[in-house]
Amino acid sequence: MLSPSALALAQTLVRINTVSANSNLELIHFVRDALAGLGVRSRLTYNADRSKANLFATLGEGKPAGIILSGHTDTVPWDGQDWTVDPLGATVQDGQLAGGDREPRLYGRGSADMKGFIAIALAHAQQFLDSPAPFAIHLALSYDEEVGCFGVKELIADMRDAGVRPLACLVGEPTSMVPAIAHKGVYRYKCCVRGKEAHSSLTPQSVNAIEMAARVVSRLRDMAEDLERTEPRYEGFDVPFSTISVGQFHGGIADNVVPRDAEFRYEFRDLPTADAAHLQAQVVAHARGLEPAMKQVAPEAGFRFETLCEVPSFLGSRDDAITRLAQRLSGEPGTTLVAFGTEAGLFKNAGIPTVVCGPGSILQAHQPDEYVSLAQLARCETFMKQLAATREFN
Ligand SMILES: [Zn+2]
Secondary structure, X not given: OOOHHHHHHHHHHHHOOOEOOOOOHHHHHHHHHHHHOOOOOEXXXXXXXXXXXXXXXXXXXXXXXXXXXXXEOOEOOOOOOOOOOOXXXXXXXEEEOOOOOEEEEEEOOOHHHHHHHHHHHHHOHHHHHOOOOOOEEEEXXXXXXXXXXXXXXXXXXXHHHOOOOOOEEEXXXXXXXXXXXXXXXXXXXXXXXXXXOEEOOOHHHOEOHHHHHHHHHHHHHHHHHXXXXXXXXXXXXXXXXXXEEEEEEEEOOOOOEEOOEEEEEEXXXXXXXXXXXXXXXXXXXXXXXXXXXXXXXXXXXXXXXXXXXXXXXXXXXXXXXXXXXXXXXXXXXXXXXXXXXXXXXXXXXXXXXXEXXXXXXXXXXXXXXXXXXXXXXXXXXXXXXXXXXXXXXX
């Protein structure tokens, strides 16, 4: 059974609007003050305009090293979605399972992704302080995960500057409490094409930005088909190879004007065994190959690439101590792969063994009427209690 105090804490966090476009400081200050009440100091690292912050705190200062419990504080928005409950209401009510049975659930934006996890971790702060475990617990709360994992990069850099060398990291994204040891990366780029405009009867004096953009888009499509044909499969993912997709394309002002500008956006979702940087290098090289002919007509013509986000893939291991610990504490003997991106690859790339395991299902995340079942929160609570009682890590 989920304790009423942990549920109340989850409701409090859901009721604070932390859509990525907004400040998350109300939530961060709430957590900072709650920890300060237990005598725990928090390190805050801010974004450029100081409207958002990460929080890093150590429960069990003085122990040789610690395990990070990591969560992002921001949520996706709900504009245009069809909700039957208030996204910020944090109501607890019964919902219907596929088989017809009913279960109590906490509804609200962020309940599954991932304030439920943060609340359950925070609710056990005192137990972590009293823990006989030979390791400390680090709470790591980030901003701007949903828009590209920007905050956690600052948090990891600050952790290094402070000389913190964690043993391992547990990212509490919703996996229905099944330890996940791999996900694909998400790399998004914008390509801006500058051509030269002219009356459409005078095409030799022009550089058609749409047509040049289309040649790069066509290259992306060829690369995608090549991956589908030849890339070694990574079984366990819904799509067991890396994918490429163009999501937006804009250009042109009239039928009889050769367009000067075009712009498109695309993404790679690369397997942990793939190399997104190499894919992007191929795209840029193809574009650079088109430029000499464009510049002969107009020296200012060419391609400009912008990085929108780079969230690396994640590959943990069944043999990592943190994976085995997560299996023991969750009561799940197996591991899984997840289809979504998380901060796990960034922790892993910083040299920290990492696993993803948290309450709720990704099927409800980002959806209207997002919820986490109280049974999932209760499983997370059991996990945290046992973590606080753990006497060894190996
Ligand atoms: Zn998330």
